[in-house]
Amino acid sequence: MTIGASELKQQIASTQQHINTLLANTIDNLVALPTPLRDAMRHGVLLGGKRVRPFLVYAVGEALNVPKSALDKAAMAVECIHAYSLIHDDLPAMDDDELRRGQPTVHIAYDEATAILAGDALQSLAFELISEPHPHMQAQQQLALVQCLAKAAGYGGMCGGQAMDIAATGKAIDLDTLMTLHKLKTGALIECAVEMAVIMANVNADTQAQFRKYSANIGLAFQVHDDILDIIGDTEQLGKPQGSDLKSDKSTYPQLLGLDQAQQTAQKLVEQALTSVRDLPYNCDILEAFAMYIIERKQ
């Protein structure tokens, strides 16, 4: 049975609500200290957002019959890493953004030092969450989650991609470099969200490989479509000024390929993602619907 756009939207909204509650409770349970750090972490982690990474953890986990309670920590952890990266990316020394999703960024709502520390502490919190003793998980699995998240977040993943993005700003780069950049900067963490759910499911190597193909393709499609939205979207829906990539002189897929070709590339990536999960002996309807949503979304 195919899942329609409205059912998917409902499931995404339900995940958003669930993860927001979990994250808010986790932050609120941190011990009180005479500093605004906890509030700044809360602000940064609850700035809204699509919660794509937690959604993938739950969607893949549920397709593979992992109990939802065993997925919560991984979903929170991957979102803490994503949230910290946004806090640091928004800093004056990086993208210098004062607004994110229509709200003041952390260094505007607090100050730069607090924003740096809030990001740092959210990264630690991610690893704290997935290494806490858990009744439904084996140490071996949890350790694999840590390894997966650390690799995806670090030099060989998100941080390296962000550094490549900075190095590429204002320069002409080729398509291969742009793809590597995005595979690291945004793809690594999206792939990690899927991989963490797979780790908890103890599935065979072939299934693992199919899910890796799925996540690699949707990760890249996500970025290509983001670049397209930056040209054709409008500011109100994006939460950032339209054309901001052009203004900051960053290379984008539409710039390198032309808009039509970029749209075809995104389409092809999504088709590859669909192919990789279509014949698995699991109900992946929600993952198929999500892959299609990636290139249909308006924000």
Place this chain on the structure above:
Amino acid sequence: MTIGASELKQQIASTQQHINTLLANTIDNLVALPTPLRDAMRHGVLLGGKRVRPFLVYAVGEALNVPKSALDKAAMAVECIHAYSLIHDDLPAMDDDELRRGQPTVHIAYDEATAILAGDALQSLAFELISEPHPHMQAQQQLALVQCLAKAAGYGGMCGGQAMDIAATGKAIDLDTLMTLHKLKTGALIECAVEMAVIMANVNADTQAQFRKYSANIGLAFQVHDDILDIIGDTEQLGKPQGSDLKSDKSTYPQLLGLDQAQQTAQKLVEQALTSVRDLPYNCDILEAFAMYIIERKQ
């Protein structure tokens, strides 16, 4: 057999050399990317320093008969966290330091964005190192290392302490607050270094408790003596201008207690540290010598 000052110095120097080689090799083995990020991480992690935390990992681990090869990852990880914290502390939005140990800080040698990312990536690297499959360690132990390091590094440890430090700058704070601040800012990671070695040793609860007392006492003594050195040391030995704490209007132990009383406090803390390990059925000579060194060092 008591260990003399020169033998201790030799052991500290030997640990420095060992850990510097391990860290340099680890960074050099990271995949090459078209960004200065790897060089910046290398610069930050190899700026020198006493390597107190790795020294404690090895000294406690060896006292408890843990093979050295099983200690390497933990020693590197705790130093990666320490190094990242220094990179971020040195940023203009934080302490705004251009020199550390006589060398340009990371944001001076590179730029602010790269320094932020180098710190972020070193934190991830720390967790990557201790979660890598290891032939001499059980998953359960490795997971406990991750949990220990994440707690020590995060909001309830180092990051929280640094935020308290910022909040306290320019304000009068009482001795209890200063002690909490330092217990988090520097104590947590020192305690974690000792705890990680203890985790790998599988010792009984009483021994664990004695090592916790040891590390809590030396952690605090370390900071009290640092504050004392800031008053009585000279710039060349400290690598930073003498009296820099006074200039930046931070509360210190000598300021709150007077110099004499601060020195007595440090002395008392070291005596408590010595008491806690003296009667254990392990050879803790090196740890006793190290506790005494903490309040005798000139830098």
